[in-house]
Amino acid sequence: MTDIPAGTATGTPPDDRAARGAGQAPGPSRPSGAISDFGIDTTSRSSGEAVRDYLARVRGGELGSLPAVLGLLALVVVFSVLSGDFLTLGNIANLLAQGAGTTVIAMGLVFVLLLGEIDLSAGTASGVTAAVLALHLVRDGNLLGGMGSMVFALFIAGLLLAVVLAVVARMWAGAAMAAVAILISLLGLPANPWLEMLLALCVGAAIGSLTGFLVAKVGIPSFVVTLALFLAWGGVVLQFIGEGGTLGLRNDVLFAVANGNLSTLGSWVLFVAAGGGYLAVVLNRHYSRLRRGLVAPPTGLVLAKVTAILVLGAVATYLLTLNRSHNPSVVISGVPYVVPIVLALLVLGTFVLDRTSYGRHLYAVGGNREAARRAGIDVAKARMSVFVICSSVAAIGAIIYSSKVGSVDPQAGNGNTLLFAVGAAVIGGTSLFGGKARVRDAVIGGAVIAVINNGLGLLGQGAAVVSIVTGLVLLLAASVDALSRRRAAAGR
Amino acid sequence: MGEPILELRGVNKSFGPVHVLHDVDFTVRAGEVTALVGDNGAGKSTLVKCIAGIHSMDSGEVRFAGSPVHVHGPREAAALGIEVVYQDLALCDNLDIVQNMFLGREQLRGGLLDEAEMERKARQTLASLSVRTVKSVRTLVSALSGGQRQTVAIAKAVLWESRVVLLDEPTAALGVAQTRQVLDLVRRLAEQGLGVVLISHNMADVFEVADRIATLYLGRMVAELPAKEVTHSQVVELITAGRSGDLGMARPEAATV
Ligand SMILES: Nc1ncnc2c1ncn2[C@@H]1O[C@H](COP(=O)(O)OP(=O)(O)OP(=O)(O)O)[C@@H](O)[C@H]1O
Ligand SMILES: [Mg+2]
Numbered sequence: 194m195t196d197i198p199a200g201t202a203t204g205t206p207p208d209d210r211a212a213r214g215a216g217q218a219p220g221p222s223r224p225s226g227a228i229s230d231f232g233i234d235t236t237s238r239s240s241g242e243a244v245r246d247y248l249a250r251v252r253g254g255e256l257g258s259l260p261a262v263l264g265l266l267a268l269v270v271v272f273s274v275l276s277g278d279f280l281t282l283g284n285i286a287n288l289l290a291q292g293a294g295t296t297v298i299a300m301g302l303v304f305v306l307l308l309g310e311i312d313l314s315a316g317t318a319s320g321v322t323a324a325v326l327a328l329h330l331v332r333d334g335n336l337l338g339g340m341g342s343m344v345f346a347l348f349i350a351g352l353l354l355a356v357v358l359a360v361v362a363r364m365w366a367g368a369a370m371a372a373v374a375i376l377i378s379l380l381g382l383p384a385n386p387w388l389e390m391l392l393a394l395c396v397g398a399a400i401g402s403l404t405g406f407l408v409a410k411v412g413i414p415s416f417v418v419t420l421a422l423f424l425a426w427g428g429v430v431l432q433f434i435g436e437g438g439t440l441g442l443r444n445d446v447l448f449a450v451a452n453g454n455l456s457t458l459g460s461w462v463l464f465v466a467a468g469g470g471y472l473a474v475v476l477n478r479h480y481s482r483l484r485r486g487l488v489a490p491p492t493g494l495v496l497a498k499v500t501a502i503l504v505l506g507a508v509a510t511y512l513l514t515l516n517r518s519h520n521p522s523v524v525i526s527g528v529p530y531v532v533p534i535v536l537a538l539l540v541l542g543t544f545v546l547d548r549t550s551y552g553r554h555l556y557a558v559g560g561n562r563e564a565a566r567r568a569g570i571d572v573a574k575a576r577m578s579v580f581v582i583c584s585s586v587a588a589i590g591a592i593i594y595s596s597k598v599g600s601v602d603p604q605a606g607n608g609n610t611l612l613f614a615v616g617a618a619v620i621g622g623t624s625l626f627g628g629k630a631r632v633r634d635a636v637i638g639g640a641v642i643a644v645i646n647n648g649l650g651l652l653g654q655g656a657a658v659v660s661i662v663t664g665l666v667l668l669l670a671a672s673v674d675a676l677s678r679r680r681a682a683a684g685r
Numbered sequence: 686m687g688e689p690i691l692e693l694r695g696v697n698k699s700f701g702p703v704h705v706l707h708d709v710d711f712t713v714r715a716g717e718v719t720a721l722v723g724d725n726g727a728g729k730s731t732l733v734k735c736i737a738g739i740h741s742m743d744s745g746e747v748r749f750a751g752s753p754v755h756v757h758g759p760r761e762a763a764a765l766g767i768e769v770v771y772q773d774l775a776l777c778d779n780l781d782i783v784q785n786m787f788l789g790r791e792q793l794r795g796g797l798l799d800e801a802e803m804e805r806k807a808r809q810t811l812a813s814l815s816v817r818t819v820k821s822v823r824t825l826v827s828a829l830s831g832g833q834r835q836t837v838a839i840a841k842a843v844l845w846e847s848r849v850v851l852l853d854e855p856t857a858a859l860g861v862a863q864t865r866q867v868l869d870l871v872r873r874l875a876e877q878g879l880g881v882v883l884i885s886h887n888m889a890d891v892f893e894v895a896d897r898i899a900t901l902y903l904g905r906m907v908a909e910l911p912a913k914e915v916t917h918s919q920v921v922e923l924i925t926a927g928r929s930g931d932l933g934m935a936r937p938e939a940a941t942v
Contacts, residue, residue: 481801482801485801485802485805486805487801487804487805547798548797548798549796549797549798550791550793550798553780553784553788553791553798554788554789556777556779556780556784557777557780557784557788557789559779560777560778560779560780561775561776561777561778561779563775564774564775564776564777564788565777565788565789566739566759567737567739567759567769567771567775568759568775568788568789568790569758569759569760569763569789569790570788570789628777628778628779629779
């Protein structure tokens with residue numbers, strides 16, 4: 194079934210029916226403001242009208258990511274006023290690297306939150322992947338020696354279990370990645386940063402397969418499963434690294450992930466590739482809608498928006514290619530590697546959610562599970578898959594924060610890691626009730642949290658104030674969401 | 686009389702200890718409207734969900750276009766050409782009209798969602814149903830009125846090339862004009878050769894469009910008769926008592942749930 198004829202059930206050719214439908218609409222002399230069939234779909238709007246429409250929607254309670262963006266701007270202004278160091282190039286670059294780990298973990302969580310589930314274990318699961326990565330590096334590939342034979346056997350058994358469960362659930366990607374983790378662990382190849390990062394990613398997928406199976410196939414609420422696993426993985430990290438131990442990551446590649454920068458040329462290549470891709474996608478969508486006679490936003494407005502984003506990107510790229518070193522004998526410049534990493538995950542995640550039927554099915558399951566089931570969507574598989582995604586992406590987050598710290602300790606991924614990540618997603622506009630989540634929420638919310646952390650740090654405030662302020666911001670974000678919902682409900 | 690397109694024989698369904706459907710026989714004929722009537726809780730929606738593959742049957746056989754079939758899920762029912770408008774509509778509030786209409790059967794182009802094509806087809810189908818009050822097919826379902834949602838659910842069912850359409854109380858939330866539209870649509874679908882099942886509590890509607898009337902009473906099919914051969918009051922009696930003169934069950938008082 195590649196081409197499904199439209200509405201042949203009624204036997205009339207589609208175009209005929211369209212004509213009939215249009216015939217019932219008032220003619221071209223239709224008085225403005227009258228509601229007809231798809232009034233908005235059939236009248237192109239001018240830019241002014243489009244802007245007014247947008248403002249009306251905002252007043253009606255459809256805020257989107259507007260509050261978080263405004264909040265972010267406000268925080269930036271406040272901290273720039275309070276601290277002269279905040280808006281320096283060096284600090285901005287540092288801030289990007291500080292926030293990237295949380296942001297990436299939050300991006301994975303967005304998928305879980307989209308289904309109305311929660312993964313409390315994402316933090317400590319990321320800790321497990323970091324510990325395995327560090328052990329493999331420090332022990333030069335000898336995980337058996339690093340863990341001890343008993344623990345190593347259990348580790349392999351756990352990975353095997355993940356493979357089996359993923360196969361049972363027909364979650365092929367999860368099964369394949371867990372199998373790769375077994376392979377790497379057993380082969381004992383000498384340390385290689387790329388291999389270790391792959392291992393971390395695959396261990397993350399294995400963990401996600403276990404979590405997802407327990408939630409989706411066994412049917413235990415995700416809150417309970419991941420609360421239990423939160424505790425368990427914390428213990429596993431401690432076991433792998435040992436009480437009081439720390440595994441240093443002495444490797445150039447691993448160090449560079451969160452601390453390195455693109456060259457000036459590389460920075461501009463990134464800008465051209467990302468900006469050009471963005472431009473191509475937006476314009477292609479816009480003109481293909483126009484070509485097919487569908488209503489699109491005014492071309493002027495689309496161009497203005499694209500131009501604004503490209504100019505911003507160019508300015509940011511330019512600033513980041515300036516020397517930001519305080520020491521005259523060293524030059525630090527270029528876009529930090531974490532920027533393309535976060536950008537790539539953002540693009541990939543948004544693409545999957547917006548442009549593939551898998552993403553559409555995730556929204557459906559999150560919005561109304563029963564309706565999704567009746568539409569023939571495999572709900573259990575969808576629910577399992579988001580945990581695999583979440584843990585795999587958490588492993589990428591683990592690589593970034595371990596790189597930033599330069600070592601992995603028994604507390605890796607514990608403490609506030611998970612809570613800050615959930616907070617980032619919610620501040621960005623993701624709903625904990627499911628059905629409403631976008632990957633960019635994690636990026637915007639992650640930026641808010643990073644700015645608070647960084648700004649208060651510059652002002653000499655400790656962890657106490659940072660936690661209190663972040664908590665209050667989270668409350669504020671949740672209140673804005675609740676109030677806008679009330680408003681949207683009342684406006685009907 | 687039309688050819689039987691969908692035949693159920695001896696269907697039983699229990700939810701735990703509750704036996705909801707007892708040896709139900711039911712036939713849907715191509716080109717005819719079969720009304721399925723019965724009191725609240727008689728088992729009408731359950732029967733529809735069994736046909737659609739939402740519930741599995743405990744026992745019983747199904748023949749589709751003459752050959753035995755086993756429907757294991759909504760996807761298989763849809764593949765046979767069975768479309769359902771559910772009583773509770775089963776729409777996703779967080780998706781827009783187009784996304785709901787194509788849910789689970791998205792049109793792809795190069796492996797990606799073909800939004801433009803889906804939007805075009807959704808608009809054509811909605812236009813053919815004379816949906817007047819929806820301003821945009823990109824409106825979220827959460828922003829629609831009850832009647833508008835019902836129309837979207839119906840549009841979702843007639844969008845596809847189907848052979849059997851089951852409508853579970855499709856006019857319950859509709860105004861006078863929109864009810865008219867749906868009843869006309871029901872007739873039109875039958876005239877195009879589809880088998881149509883209409884569940885309704887409104888006897889005037891039933892007698893207006895139905896060729897045959899099937900009555901469920903406490904989970905038992907007590908009568909399946911041509912609409913011309915029964916009167917309004919006979920059907921009401923069948924619904925409420927399971928029996929009317931010679932029609933219906935011999936001893937309805939013996940029926941237990
Ligand atoms: N999922 C379920 N679990 C347990 N019992 C159920 C379930 N679905 C339906 N029932 C029971 O089955 C019986 C028939 O319900 P059904 O929804 O089929 O009735 P109906 O004829 O559609 O009624 P109405 O006219 O009110 O829509 C009821 O007694 C109901 O309580
Ligand atoms: Mg019902």
